Amino acid sequence: MKYVVSLLLGLVIGAALFVAGLLFNPFIANRGLSPLSVTDAEVITLNFANVPAESIAYTNDGESLHDPYPEKVLQLWEAPIRSTSAMATVMRDARNQVAGIGVKFSSDSESTRLLKGQAIVDSVWYVYLPEHGSLFIQQTENYFPFVREVAFPAWRSSANSWRGSWLGDLTAGPGALGTAAVTGGSGRVKGLRMEGVESMSVSAFSADIGLVSSEGRLMIEMPENLEEINE
Amino acid sequence: MPDLAGELIRGETVLLKTFFLGIVLGLAAAAGALYAIPVVDQVREASIVKVTPNGGNSETFHINVPMDRIVLGDAGQAGAVPPGLKWPTDEVLANVRAELFKIRNARDAVVGVAVRAAATSQENSVIDWVLHLPARGSLFVNMDVAPLEGGFRIGEIASGSREFAPLSGFMTERWIQNDSNEEDAPAGRIELSATYVGQLDPLETAETVE
Numbered sequence A: 001m002k003y004v005v006s007l008l009l010g011l012v013i014g015a016a017l018f019v020a021g022l023l024f025n026p027f028i029a030n031r032g033l034s035p036l037s038v039t040d041a042e043v044i045t046l047n048f049a050n051v052p053a054e055s056i057a058y059t060n061d062g063e064s065l066h067d068p069y070p071e072k073v074l075q076l077w078e079a080p081i082r083s084t085s086a087m088a089t090v091m092r093d094a095r096n097q098v099a100g101i102g103v104k105f106s107s108d109s110e111s112t113r114l115l116k117g118q119a120i121v122d123s124v125w126y127v128y129l130p131e132h133g134s135l136f137i138q139q140t141e142n143y144f145p146f147v148r149e150v151a152f153p154a155w156r157s158s159a160n161s162w163r164g165s166w167l168g169d170l171t172a173g174p175g176a177l178g179t180a181a182v183t184g185g186s187g188r189v190k191g192l193r194m195e196g197v198e199s200m201s202v203s204a205f206s207a208d209i210g211l212v213s214s215e216g217r218l219m220i221e222m223p224e225n226l227e228e229i230n231e
Numbered sequence B: 001m002p003d004l005a006g007e008l009i010r011g012e013t014v015l016l017k018t019f020f021l022g023i024v025l026g027l028a029a030a031a032g033a034l035y036a037i038p039v040v041d042q043v044r045e046a047s048i049v050k051v052t053p054n055g056g057n058s059e060t061f062h063i064n065v066p067m068d069r070i071v072l073g074d075a076g077q078a079g080a081v082p083p084g085l086k087w088p089t090d091e092v093l094a095n096v097r098a099e100l101f102k103i104r105n106a107r108d109a110v111v112g113v114a115v116r117a118a119a120t121s122q123e124n125s126v127i128d129w130v131l132h133l134p135a136r137g138s139l140f141v142n143m144d145v146a147p148l149e150g151g152f153r154i155g156e157i158a159s160g161s162r163e164f165a166p167l168s169g170f171m172t173e174r175w176i177q178n179d180s181n182e183e184d185a186p187a188g189r190i191e192l193s194a195t196y197v198g199q200l201d202p203l204e205t206a207e208t209v210e
Helices: A002-023 A145-154 A226-230 B005-038 B204-209
Strands: A045-048 A057-060 A084-092 A098-108 A120-129 A134-143 A161-169 A170-175 A180-186 A192-207 A208-220 B049-053 B055-065 B069-074 B097-106 B110-119 B128-134 B137-143 B151-161 B166-179 B186-195
Touching: A045 A098, A045 A120, A057 B069, A057 B204, A084 B069, A084 B097, A084 B110, A098 B097, A098 B110, A098 B128, A120 B128, A120 B137, A134 A192, A134 A208, A134 B128, A134 B151, A145 A161, A145 A192, A145 B069, A170 A192, A180 B151, B055 B110, B128 B151, B128 B186, B137 B166, B166 B204
Parallel strands: none
Antiparallel strands: A045 A084, A045 A208, A057 A084, A084 A098, A098 A120, A120 A134, A134 A170, A134 A180, A161 A192, A180 A192, A192 A208, B049 B055, B055 B097, B055 B186, B069 B097, B097 B110, B110 B128, B128 B137, B137 B151, B151 B166, B166 B186
């Protein structure tokens, strides 16, 4: 009997060691500097509220970490959309002025590979900016660094929460440099193919209710010869 | 006389070995489970795609109104959906209207979500659709603002992701009023009909010569 207990104890500790190794694996590093932060081209910077209760509307299956907002919004409970969330939010420019409206659809991705440090979400943005036109942004996001550095410490803490300062790029593709593919649909950006990066800053997170204080940012790199294109 | 001390040490050694074997097995089991069991497994509804006579494929989606409407935001409208929605009242967004819907396939099963955005201005009026089908990908369609005869609007597929990335084509939108007197019947439905055309691959040089 004591050998069975010893084996089971070993199994549990082995599995826990594996999870710890995965979370603290030094070979799974953040990508660091975004390629758009060193570009010479014109960049559109859009800030938005990432906390559902600060957005215009947010919905999911109703059983996930974040509660839908407003309370009576239709929930995405049907099986094909159960792992999807939808958010409508105000987009603000770098001067914090309202620049337009943004809608984001995010779905858990089947390309998630936790062994490789990839917690992937397939997401698309539709952004309408009266000054520039409409934009479609498609990207794969990797939430593994966020889980490792914010969500897991919050879950481990006795208060089930995390406070601090976390800033990271979420976009991991489909661009070769880890950038999102951006397509202009109308206005000044009609027909343009661009690149973008979404990042998130978090200062408070709760393992019970999700993001408490957080802001998102979209950076879109315009083509260098935009004036010539528009002429 | 029995060697009790020796037996005790032997017993502890076996216990320790079992414990370490457990750790190795635990590590292997966790790694194996993560490798073999998919973390995410999206539910798929079979696509109902028809081949069109002049090439390409077509697929129809629809939205039952008002049941499938998730959000209706419009600065100038009182009946916002859901109740309690605070649509921004900034001047910049005065002529912008956005609606979020669940979308259904031809079998009336929900397969995705969509946004329809409409903006009017003197220089540039816009009607855009983004359809997001979690198991397949997304479509971005920029519609012609002026409706065609029969109440249709047509627009070009401007971009797509994953399954839709290599496709081009167009999509039509049409409002179909429900004339039945059934109690729980929708007021009508928005029908979206997408026609996809695959990317043309250039012929190999040898084939061109032949």
